[in-house]
Amino acid sequence: MKKVCLIGAQNAGKSTLFNKLSCMHAQTANYAGATVSFQKSKFKKRYKLDAEIVDTPGLTSLNGQSPEQVATVDTLFNEEVADLYIAVIDSTQLSRQLLLIEQLRDCGFPLLVCLTNKDTLLKGGQILDIKSLEERLKAPCILVDSHEASVAQYITAAIDKRLTQLKDQTTELDRSKLADLDARQLYIDIDDFLKKKQNIEKPKKETWIDKVLLHPILGIFCFFGIMFALFTSIYTFSAWPMDQVDALFDFLIESSSSQFNEGLGTDFLNNGIIEGLRSVFLFLPQIIILFFFLGLLEDSGYLARASMLIDKPLSMIGLNGRSFVPLLSGFACAIPAMMAARTIRNPLERLSTLFIIPIMTCAARLPVYVLLVAFIAPKEKPWMGGLIMTSLYFTSILLGIILATIISIVFRKKEKQPSFFQLEIPSIKRPLLAVVTKSTYQRSLHYIKKAGPIIIVISISLWTLTTFPRVNGEAAEVEKSYAASVGKFLEPAVKPMGMDWRGGVSMIMGFAAREVFVQSLTLMYRENEAPKNELVSSASTPPQEIVASEGIDEEEQEQLDLLETMRTVTFAGTSTKIFTLSSCIGLMFFFTIALQCFPTVAVAKQESASWKFALVQLFGLTGIAYLGAIAIVQGLRALGVK
Amino acid sequence: MTLTNLKIGETAIIKKLCSKDSALANELQELGFVPGTPVTLKSKGLFRDPLAFEIRGTTFALRKNEAKAVLL
Numbered sequence: 001m002k003k004v005c006l007i008g009a010q011n012a013g014k015s016t017l018f019n020k021l022s023c024m025h026a027q028t029a030n031y032a033g034a035t036v037s038f039q040k041s042k043f044k045k046r047y048k049l050d051a052e053i054v055d056t057p058g059l060t061s062l063n064g065q066s067p068e069q070v071a072t073v074d075t076l077f078n079e080e081v082a083d084l085y086i087a088v089i090d091s092t093q094l095s096r097q098l099l100l101i102e103q104l105r106d107c108g109f110p111l112l113v114c115l116t117n118k119d120t121l122l123k124g125g126q127i128l129d130i131k132s133l134e135e136r137l138k139a140p141c142i143l144v145d146s147h148e149a150s151v152a153q154y155i156t157a158a159i160d161k162r163l164t165q166l167k168d169q170t171t172e173l174d175r176s177k178l179a180d181l182d183a184r185q186l187y188i189d190i191d192d193f194l195k196k197k198q199n200i201e202k203p204k205k206e207t208w209i210d211k212v213l214l215h216p217i218l219g220i221f222c223f224f225g226i227m228f229a230l231f232t233s234i235y236t237f238s239a240w241p242m243d244q245v246d247a248l249f250d251f252l253i254e255s256s257s258s259q260f261n262e263g264l265g266t267d268f269l270n271n272g273i274i275e276g277l278r279s280v281f282l283f284l285p286q287i288i289i290l291f292f293f294l295g296l297l298e299d300s301g302y303l304a305r306a307s308m309l310i311d312k313p314l315s316m317i318g319l320n321g322r323s324f325v326p327l328l329s330g331f332a333c334a335i336p337a338m339m340a341a342r343t344i345r346n347p348l349e350r351l352s353t354l355f356i357i358p359i360m361t362c363a364a365r366l367p368v369y370v371l372l373v374a375f376i377a378p379k380e381k382p383w384m385g386g387l388i389m390t391s392l393y394f395t396s397i398l399l400g401i402i403l404a405t406i407i408s409i410v411f412r413k414k415e416k417q418p419s420f421f422q423l424e425i426p427s428i429k430r431p432l433l434a435v436v437t438k439s440t441y442q443r444s445l446h447y448i449k450k451a452g453p454i455i456i457v458i459s460i461s462l463w464t465l466t467t468f469p470r471v472n473g474e475a476a477e478v479e480k481s482y483a484a485s486v487g488k489f490l491e492p493a494v495k496p497m498g499m500d501w502r503g504g505v506s507m508i509m510g511f512a513a514r515e516v517f518v519q520s521l522t523l524m525y526r527e528n529e530a531p532k533n534e535l536v537s538s539a540s541t542p543p544q545e546i547v548a549s550e551g552i553d554e555e556e557q558e559q560l561d562l563l564e565t566m567r568t569v570t571f572a573g574t575s576t577k578i579f580t581l582s583s584c585i586g587l588m589f590f591f592t593i594a595l596q597c598f599p600t601v602a603v604a605k606q607e608s609a610s611w612k613f614a615l616v617q618l619f620g621l622t623g624i625a626y627l628g629a630i631a632i633v634q635g636l637r638a639l640g641v642k
Numbered sequence: 643m644t645l646t647n648l649k650i651g652e653t654a655i656i657k658k659l660c661s662k663d664s665a666l667a668n669e670l671q672e673l674g675f676v677p678g679t680p681v682t683l684k685s686k687g688l689f690r691d692p693l694a695f696e697i698r699g700t701t702f703a704l705r706k707n708e709a710k711a712v713l714l
Contacts, residue, residue, distance in 0.1 A: 183671040
């Protein structure tokens with residue numbers, strides 16, 4: 001099968017074309033030792049072109065210096081040699097983007113040049129002399145408007161024609177040529193060529209939008225306004241789909257319980273596998289929504305402006321304006337967020353960004369926060385709940401700032417590489433839905449692929465730990481399970497945090513996915529409701545009758561039940577309550593920092609190419625969380641807070 | 643005079659690139675900051691750093707210490 005590869009500058013319109021030409025199932029190809037990934041797909045069936053199409057990360061020059069650019073160029077020359085390269089170039093930016101195409105030509109890449117943005121060019125009343133361009137680039141050139149419906153058809157025909165032309169030719173690339181290509185000379189040549197052969201006047205597209213967005217004061221207002229809208233929209237839009245996902249899994253469990261006999265197998269299916277899947281898919285709506293809005297902001301060109309606005313403050317804490325997008329993505333899910341940090345040039349800034357990404361309040365923490373906030377906020381003051389929630393977000397940002405500052409102070413002296421910013425600011429445009437949808441799909445898929453298997457494996461092993469050993473063929477009570485043994489062994493460690501062994505087990509379970517903590521609390525403290533249980537005897541206050549009022553569905557009832565249980569449970573053999581204001585604040589702090597997510601550890605290893613980094617991050621963050629939680633709980637108690 | 647001395651909306655022609663850090667100078671050259679090219683300062687942002695320049699039909703944000711390498 002023939003292989004066609006798209007190459008071009010970052011905002012040349014490469015990905016738009018890829019989206020138009022490829023089918024939905026694009027694969028992400030990763031290369032050993034390189035933190036760069038290419039998108040691969042087959043052509044849409046309707047174009048009747050049996051070939052593979054590859055999208056590459058944006059390049060400004062084959063001699064670029066950033067790790068991502070170097071890795072991309074390496075991969076182009078060594079791993080992904082294609083039959084034809086479509087050089088995508090913005091027709092309104094020839095004077096800058098021709099450089100790359102000329103480098104490609106000189107290194108022997110068989111090319112088809114695709115000039116995008118035809119509409120803007122024509123609107124400006126400019127005409128390109130395609131013929132002289134073809135002569136210069138030694139390749140056919142086509143001028144396209146990506147918004148036109150027939151554009152894909154047109155390009156495929158051109159590709160087909162060019163492939164037939166190149167039929168028996170094998171691609172032979174000569175990398176040694178690159179050394180002779182002096183950018184300065186090339187640019188002078190290009191300018192000369194454009195002046196003589198092309199009648200292009202600079203398109204003046206000064207827009208009022210940029211006057212506002214990049215304005216010193218208005219720009220900041222817009223920034224906070226957009227961020228506020230982004231985060232409130234997540235909650236507004238995700239509630240309904242999350243309920244649906246939850247209901248779907250409730251339905252699955254119900255139907256499997258009614259289909260199969262009660263027994264070990266059914267229990268495994270329900271509590272091992274289906275609950276594991278639930279943990280994987282429950283946050284998906286939030287992740288999808290956040291990435292969708294991020295995609296809109298990215299494709300419209302706003303995120304680049306936001307990165308510029310925030311570069312100065314971020315550079316003061318040892319980060320980079322380019323850290324902004326990864327950190328923002330961290331509020332959805334740390335896994336794709338870490339991958340987004342690849343564009344940061346300086347190694348220390350990049351590692352520092354990777355280090356604090358997991359502190360950002362990701363979707364998985366919310367169920368835990370919702371529960372704990374509901375527990376400590378008085379019912380008659382609902383605004384307090386919102387206030388605590390907001391402060392949890394600010395705590396995570398503040399802690400990120402503190403950690404990044406410490407990292408920068410400790411390592412700055414050893415760092416010899418200069419810090420670069422240099423960001424291209426694309427012109428503001430209407431985002432293309434197809435592009436945004438696809439990027440959302442890709443990023444969400446990253447989450448499912450990376451996190452899914454690990455979460456399910458952990459869910460199954462946790463099921464095993466809580467179900468075995470079996471007594472006389474019956475499932476043991478949680479109290480006597482392996483999990484309980486582990487929990488009881490660890491109890492001295494969690495006691496200073498104000499937790500008993502059951503809370504401790506739940507915290508460990510949270511390493512599958514943080515929200516499993518909530519599920520596990522329900523499971524671990526369920527025994528309490530059975531009157532025969534010795535633990536209940538210590539509860540001098542019997543569980544309050546909960547009257548299910550009308551309009552409360554099963555799920556809310558479940559949360560109310562759990563909240564009620566939490567209000568009554570005590571340490572075994574005493575009447576000291578476990579869940580108090582102090583222990584809940586401690587728990588919240590723990591969940592804010594602890595790296596309770598093994599999938600993230602795996603991705604951190606991949607992105608930093610170092611087990612050392614991943615492990616230091618795992619134990620460092622979790623250690624800080626643990627010690628901090630103890631300090632908070634003990635401190636609050638000393639101050640007389642229960 | 644360097645790029646950092648420009649006022650908003652002002653355009654000047656690049657004379658040469660000069661930096662202790664040769665990687666930076668190379669990098670800027672690859673981006674199109676080569677002698678003879680006109681550059682316009684578009685925006686300064688809240689903290690007067692980074693600055694947004696228009697060059698060759700594109701806007702680039704450069705930090706002050708990066709922009710200093712470009713002499714006018």
